[in-house]
Amino acid sequence: MADSIAESGIRRGVYPGAVLLVGNSRGILHARGFGHLTWNRRSAAPTPDSTLWDLASLTKVMGTTAAVLRLVERGRVDIDQAVRTYLPAFSGGGRDEVTVRMLLNHTSGLRAYLPLYRTAPTRDSAIALLYREPLRRAPGRIAEYSDLNFLLLGLLVERVTGQPLATYVRDSVLAPAGLLHTQYRVADSLAARTAPTNMVRGRAICCRVNDQNAERMGGAAGHAGLFATGTDVASYARMWLGMGTIDGRQVYPRALLKMFLTPDPRIPDRLLGWERPEAGKRDDSAFGLLLSEEAYGHTGWTGTQVWVDPPRDLFLVFLTNRSFAPRVTNSIRALRGIRGALADAVVQTVGR
Template sequence: MDEQTDFREAANWGISPAQLDGVWEPIREAIRQKLIPGATAAILWKGGQISYASGLAVDTKEKAVPARFNTIYDCASLTKVVATLPVLLLLIDQGKLKLEDPVVHYVPEFDHGGKREITIRHLLTHTSGLAASEDFHTQAWDLERILRSIGNKPLSYEPGKQVIYSDLGFILLGVIAARLLNMNLDQAAKQWIFSPLGMLETGYCPPSELLPRIAATELSQETGTYWHGVVHDENARAAGGISGHAGLFSTAGDLLKYARMWLNSEDSIHHSVLSPSVIAASTGLQTSGISGSRRGLGWVLKGDQADVSGSFSSEAYGHTGFTGTSLYFDPQLDLAAVLLTNRVHYGRGQNITQLRSDFHDAAAALIRP
């Protein structure tokens, strides 16, 4: 198996090379089982990091491209918490937005019945009453038509009473951020989040010259070719690749730069990006009283139905992406773990829930054997 490993920054961890190498075994097994073609992963602990890449970023009849440390992945729904969420939290820090603000203040298309009650907090916690998603990609609608459609559809439930994970809510949050900042979401995320954190290989709509480094996703039944460097999510693709719910591309290294801000929110280098107070609010429980749900602002918290943190502590939180990506934190252990795969390369039926949990188990065991 073609692999890359980097343990140099773990020299002061007091952990044997064999133990360090063993943390990647769940990934190796998933590749052997053909659950995924390959992966790039990284773990942040005590300010240092270890990295791993194995398998293939592209596995087709025409070519096989190995996964590497610098392979760029379609982040899918990690877009929600790596692009849209921090821009919204920045607006809250700046006093331009409040969690209890009605969405209709920023999206006039929501001036209908029960939708007047939906707040920014509802969108961020997936408690808005909006459906999980809708088919916009076969309609060839522009953004205004999409907003009118969302605004006119009846709610699935009363806001604040349930959690239904909703792409629609984060599409709206991306629109709100763009309107408040008077710039597209991709520009806002780059200017206010990615550039200050040194995330130079993170963004929407990657240029064609980066194609050799991008992991391919799913085979398109329409074209007979794999989606490669073009966002996998159909609604994001129909929106030109830029949306609040999907569309971001990144590397494991860049996502660990982002992770440092969340684990070290008091650190002077990162303090100017997001304040400790909004980070604490985002990672605290926002859905108490809703059975089976433990959600922060954007984040999935330990014990939620969608949680894949494995044996991480009770303080753990994170998020996953449909293409096979995840970003998870354990503040109690001062630990962050990135797992980037293109599991849809072999079809949407590939389930990697166990891989995610096993990887987090291995990371936690590395620190507290």
């Protein structure tokens, strides 16, 4: 049933290609590719273990949240300290009260989005604008999902470590977890196996991050920029299911993951980095209706998603290039329905 739902998105014109992976803490139970990398049926067919996908906002959980986890583990960041402790320029106008935790759970008070690339011609000028961005509300009270929170977290990682974000994530997050096919800034030599995410003057664009703010930041940012294969995203999900352990290898301390996964009752749909289903609001949700209340996950603008359901020892990875010339009106809403139906089908098939 899940495969037919994934295929329906191609028939409806929501995305040209996709991969679906389902598994548990012990391994992958099902992995399959669908369609083609473009609408041209002569283009390559995606595969779970070799096709690279622009993860978009999955970068927030696979790159930035994981990097902050590592810094907390090493005693270099306290998530209840003010952000200005690590980024002194982020101060004044109520910003002094914003903590690292508030960036992680989107309660900083910052707006959802700011097109830095339109007014900032350089990375440095974009950062300066970000530091001056006023708060929309008092911090710590209301969650509003915002790319700006994770842009700041990416800068925080760089400031604390003295390394570019891409370097620290590669060496301290991806390599220890065995995620060898996850990277920022994909080389043009890998274009043949990279799913394109956009069309410019009739030409498919791939190997470049789709998010324009991330591109202004040099292709690696806290909110977007990672590319990965389906099997790497599945391995990351397995590591969370294993509470920091994968294939007998301890990647993170169990207690630290438990802290990041402990919900704040005032913010029912947010964990640290992750989102979770909110009771009574699942009819039109990408979580579907059948995943556990303790499930959590994330989605990405380009058409990516990962869900983790600890009570069922189940994960689902569904990666598409929805942003590549969709043939249906409001492809984002159409994909949300597919995501929810897919989650329910997986639970009905393997998760009960």
